[in-house]
Amino acid sequence: MEVTLGQVLALLGAAMAVFLPGVGSAKGVGMVGEAAAGVVAEDPNKFSQTLILQALPGTQGIYGLLTGFVVMQKIGLLGGNLLPLTTYEGFLVFAACLPISVVGLLSAIAQARAAAAGVGIVAKKPEEVAKGITYAAMVETYAVLSLLASILMLFGLRFS
Numbered sequence: 001m002e003v004t005l006g007q008v009l010a011l012l013g014a015a016m017a018v019f020l021p022g023v024g025s026a027k028g029v030g031m032v033g034e035a036a037a038g039v040v041a042e043d044p045n046k047f048s049q050t051l052i053l054q055a056l057p058g059t060q061g062i063y064g065l066l067t068g069f070v071v072m073q074k075i076g077l078l079g080g081n082l083l084p085l086t087t088y089e090g091f092l093v094f095a096a097c098l099p100i101s102v103v104g105l106l107s108a109i110a111q112a113r114a115a116a117a118g119v120g121i122v123a124k125k126p127e128e129v130a131k132g133i134t135y136a137a138m139v140e141t142y143a144v145l146s147l148l149a150s151i152l153m154l155f156g157l158r159f160s
Contacts, residue, residue, distance in 0.1 A: 007075065007082060009090030013097035014071035017150065021064030021104025021143075028057025028112030035116040039123045049122045049129045053115040056136045060108035063147040067100045070154050083159050096153035103146035111139035 036050035069078070071093055076083045085093070118132020 004084055004090070005087045006085030006090030009087065010071060010075050010085055010093035011077070013090075013094035013101075014068040016094075016101045017064045017071065017097040017104075018068035019064070020101045021060040021108060024105035024108030025058045025061030025064075028060075028108040028115075029054055031109075031112040032057060032115045032119060035119040039119055042123070046122055046126055049126055050119050052129070053118045053122070053132055053136060056115050056133070056140065057108045057112040059140060060104040060111070060143045063143055064100055064104045067097060067147065067150050067154070070151060071097065074154055074157065075159075085159060089157070089159050092157055093154070096150055096157065098150075099146040099153075100143075100150040103142055107139050107143040107146075111136050111143070114139055 032050075032054040036047075036054050039050055040047050072078045075085060075093065115132070115136040118129070118136055121128050121132040
């Protein structure tokens with residue numbers, strides 16, 4: 001079977017949906033981990049509170065992976081029967097991957113900054129951890145919206 005440009009574009013979209021939010025999440029989790037390590041070095045009892053904050057920026061990578069799997073299923077790659085997509089269809093899949101790709105990357109880093117600030121709250125007032133989690137979770141809203149947009153676009157595509 002000959003590979004079409006449409007298939008390449010669709011796979012590029014899937015790869016981008018996995019790669020960019022994954023990079024953002026890895027960077028974000030690392031940023032919060034650095035802040036949390038200093039707090040835990042001073043007070044090991046704050047580990048569980050800081051771990052929750054560290055985990056938050058990791059969700060964008062999960063959203064990107066989910067989107068990538070949806071693309072792979074949609075184009076038949078997971079079933080071993082890759083659809084012969086036209087260039088136009090490939091561009092549609094690629095475009096559907098853009099929201100989670102871009103917002104996933106940027107929101108993971110923004111969420112990490114908010115979560116790292118939350119670690120600062122835990123350092124001084126551990127009983128106020130919920131406030132730090134809330135600040136970081138507000139950023140999550142936009143990652144979820146971009147996931148929803150990408151998934152709805154992908155589910156709406158029909159291939160000939």
